[in-house]
Amino acid sequence: MESVIRLDRLVKAYGPRRGVVDLSLEVHAGEVFGYLGPNGAGKSTTIRLLVDLIRPTGGSIRVLGGDPRAGGTVLRARIGYLPGDFVVGARQRVGEYLTFLAGLRGGAGQARIGELAERLDLDLTARVGTLSKGNRQKVGLVQAFMHEPDLLILDEPTSGLDPVVQQTFLSMVAEAKAAGQTVFMSSHILSEVEQVADRVAIIRDGALVTVDSVVNLRARAVRRVQVTFATPVPVSEFAGLPGVDSVTVDGPVLRCRVTGSPDALIKTAAQHSIVDLLSDEPALEELFLAYYEGRDHVAA
Numbered sequence: 001m002e003s004v005i006r007l008d009r010l011v012k013a014y015g016p017r018r019g020v021v022d023l024s025l026e027v028h029a030g031e032v033f034g035y036l037g038p039n040g041a042g043k044s045t046t047i048r049l050l051v052d053l054i055r056p057t058g059g060s061i062r063v064l065g066g067d068p069r070a071g072g073t074v075l076r077a078r079i080g081y082l083p084g085d086f087v088v089g090a091r092q093r094v095g096e097y098l099t100f101l102a103g104l105r106g107g108a109g110q111a112r113i114g115e116l117a118e119r120l121d122l123d124l125t126a127r128v129g130t131l132s133k134g135n136r137q138k139v140g141l142v143q144a145f146m147h148e149p150d151l152l153i154l155d156e157p158t159s160g161l162d163p164v165v166q167q168t169f170l171s172m173v174a175e176a177k178a179a180g181q182t183v184f185m186s187s188h189i190l191s192e193v194e195q196v197a198d199r200v201a202i203i204r205d206g207a208l209v210t211v212d213s214v215v216n217l218r219a220r221a222v223r224r225v226q227v228t229f230a231t232p233v234p235v236s237e238f239a240g241l242p243g244v245d246s247v248t249v250d251g252p253v254l255r256c257r258v259t260g261s262p263d264a265l266i267k268t269a270a271q272h273s274i275v276d277l278l279s280d281e282p283a284l285e286e287l288f289l290a291y292y293e294g295r296d297h298v299a300a
């Protein structure tokens with residue numbers, strides 16, 4: 001399969017500090033690739049290397065078949081890039097600003113800009129400098145998507161967006177994929193990337209922990225679940241269910257950890273009358289542990 005991004009033993013050192021270490025990965029044409037890691041993991045460093053804003057200390061980078069350093073405007077025109085810190089202080093109106101950027105890139109017409117702005121509920125007549133953080137982020141998204149680039153490189157794209165706009169953004173990503181575009185997006189939230197990504201790389205302390213399909217990732221993800229029943233339930237019914245552990249029952253409230261699918265828990269719980277159900281986002285830390293434990297297991 002054709003690779004759109006290929007990193008080979010990439011290293012970026014900031015003096016004695018590490019940015020990324022010995023990073024090798026490949027993103028295939030037409031896939032949505034999630035790049036997941038906690039703050040300071042090295043996501044933005046990787047992305048800045050991809051778009052040649054910074055240069056590697058070692059290793060090699062290929063983007064759309066070329067070297068980002070040598071690709072110039074031809075390569076840039078094929079990429080839509082949303083920086084993690086999209087800052088614009090222009091006095092122009094949003095529409096004028098986006099038209100100006102479209103002119104530089106060549107490709108995006110007014111109709112396309114208008115259509116994206118409408119979907120994201122972005123006012124094209126507002127002055128850029130007066131926008132809220134969320135609205136600035138929408139400008140960043142429009143400028144990344146507007147010329148329908150072969151490759152979208154998006155650094156924390158949903159940062160500052162409200163949940164409704166986040167869903168609109170995820171639809172835009174799905175449509176980009178359907179149109180054959182490749183998407184590389186970073187995030188520190190698993191649920192966000194798992195909704196759209198085909199594969200996910202997990203990075204921590206500058207190094208790759210794993211690259212896996214979303215299906216496998218979900219199977220390893222641990223979440224905490226709390227079920228409140230109408231009447232007390234016996235703990236024995238729940239302890240030992242597949243994927244369920246750390247079960248405690250406090251009167252009508254059951255708390256446990258679930259790894260992978262909650263199917264067994266839900267089916268057992270459904271035999272009682274349920275008042276409430278809470279399930280929290282699987283913590284990235286717990287996901288890392290699942291991978292480290294898996295690795296130890298393989299090594300043992």
Ligand SMILES: Nc1ncnc2c1ncn2[C@@H]1O[C@H](COP(=O)(O)OP(=O)(O)OP(=O)(O)O)[C@@H](O)[C@H]1O
Nearest residue numbers: 014017018019037038039040041042043044045046
């Ligand atoms: N210009 C720089 N000079 C020195 N150190 C830097 C520089 N940029 C990043 N770093 C360091 O490199 C490491 C990786 O940072 P990076 O911004 O790539 O992480 P990130 O995963 O994008 O995190 P976040 O989600 O917080 O943006 C951090 O320890 C950071 O302090």
